[in-house]
Amino acid sequence: MAIDTATEVFEEHRPVLMGVAYRMLGRVADAEDVVQEAWLRWSGADRSEVREPCGYLVRIATRLAVDRLRQVKSRNEAYVGPWLPEPYVTDFGDTAPDTAERAVLADSVSLAVLVVLESLSPLERAVFVLREAFGYPYADIAAVLDRGEPAVRQLAGRARRHVEERRPRYEVDPAERRDLTERFLAAAAEGDLEGLLSLLAPDVRLIGDSGGLSKAPLRVIETADKVGRFMYAVAQKGVPDPSYRPLELNGGAALLVLSGGRPDSVVQLDVVDGRIQCVYIMRNPEKLASLGRR
Numbered sequence: 416m417a418i419d420t421a422t423e424v425f426e427e428h429r430p431v432l433m434g435v436a437y438r439m440l441g442r443v444a445d446a447e448d449v450v451q452e453a454w455l456r457w458s459g460a461d462r463s464e465v466r467e468p469c470g471y472l473v474r475i476a477t478r479l480a481v482d483r484l485r486q487v488k489s490r491n492e493a494y495v496g497p498w499l500p501e502p503y504v505t506d507f508g509d510t511a512p513d514t515a516e517r518a519v520l521a522d523s524v525s526l527a528v529l530v531v532l533e534s535l536s537p538l539e540r541a542v543f544v545l546r547e548a549f550g551y552p553y554a555d556i557a558a559v560l561d562r563g564e565p566a567v568r569q570l571a572g573r574a575r576r577h578v579e580e581r582r583p584r585y586e587v588d589p590a591e592r593r594d595l596t597e598r599f600l601a602a603a604a605e606g607d608l609e610g611l612l613s614l615l616a617p618d619v620r621l622i623g624d625s626g627g628l629s630k631a632p633l634r635v636i637e638t639a640d641k642v643g644r645f646m647y648a649v650a651q652k653g654v655p656d657p658s659y660r661p662l663e664l665n666g667g668a669a670l671l672v673l674s675g676g677r678p679d680s681v682v683q684l685d686v687v688d689g690r691i692q693c694v695y696i697m698r699n700p701e702k703l704a705s706l707g708r709r
Contacts, residue, residue: 424468425457431469431549432476434524438544439480439537441500441529443705445487449479473551474559477541481560484537495627497635499695500529501702502664502681523548525666526695527685531581538562539574546571547578592686593661593668599684599691600659600670603650611646615639616690621646626699642694654679662706671706678703 432453436446453476465471505524522528523544532540541560545551553571557564595614602610621642623631636642654674662669662681669683681703685693697703 421458421462425454425472428469428472432472435473435476435544435549436480437503438524438529438532438548439477439484439540440487441533442487442702443501443503445483446480449476449483452479470555470559473545477545477559481537481541484540488537495625496631496633497622497624498533498626499622499624499697499702500526500665502662502669502683502697502706504706505663505666522666525685526683527693528578528582529665531578534581535574535577539570539577542567542570543574543578547575588686589668591689592684595686595689595691596668596670596682596684599646599694600682603646606647606651608643608647611643612639614691615643616687616692619691619693621694621696623696624699624702626701628700629698631696631698646694678706681706 429450432450433446436449437443440446440449453472456475457472462468503524532543535543538560542556545556545559546553551559553564553567556571557567560567562570599611599614601607602614617639618637619639619642621632621636623636625631632645636645654672656675657679658673658676660671660673662671664681664683667683667685669681671678672680672682678700679698681695681697683695683697684691685695
């Protein structure tokens with residue numbers, strides 16, 4: 416196989432590899448490192464006997480991600496304040512031509528689901544991602560992880576039960592989420608506390624992620640009154656030289672707030688029954704860096 420062909424084959428499957436690695440790790444930089452390492456192994460391998468390049472590459476990427484996940488779990492345990500996955504721009508392109516398939520992919524990369532996946536073991540997470548997000552048969556997953564199929568089925572069942580017990584039941588209507596995001600931020604910017612409160616579910620939660628590197632709540636804020644008043648206070652202070660950019664992040668509408676052209680924060684909402692159920696605010700500059708390059 417010529418080097419150009421090897422490169423073309425790898426680039427064809429790069430979106431899938433990145434999708435697997437990001438869902439496994441929740442960090443773009445770590446996922447990119449895994450994909451780069453997969454490329455190095457692919458380019459140096461004897462590819463003459465590789466019949467299914469995609470399966471071969473997914474096996475490499477998944478095993479690398481499992482190893483890295485075991486390392487980063489200890490890092491996350493020392494994290495300052497709440498931890499959220501790094502924002503991930505979701506442009507599925509031709510990898511999800513079907514609306515239903517796109518919905519599954521978007522849900523599997525949502526902030527709410529990725530937060531739940533953090534509580535799984537590395538092997539459970541690998542099985543869940545390959546099975547639920549990408550539809551791999553159990554036999555193929557067993558080959559990827561070098562485990563018996565019965566063991567993989569057991570891991571899958573345990574992971575699925577865990578996720579279903581904790582997965583929030585949010586609506587994912589893109590138009591409604593965009594509309595509520597705009598109304599929510601407009602009410603905050605205008606100092607309309609009553610308008611803010613009217614958009615929030617009574618048990619709404621606000622989760623801010625700064626990693627101790629910028630200002631954000633170090634604990635989850637709960638109830639409409641507390642979340643509304645917090646957003647009102649933040650909006651009154653504002654950011655210097657603000658500008659705004661709508662994005663699709665983690666399968667849903669989000670807003671990137673820039674200060675002097677540099678990423679300051681990302682705001683994303685989860686919605687159920689027409690009310691905001693959860694507000695995510697990402698302010699960790701390390702996790703926003705990739706958005707500033709777009």
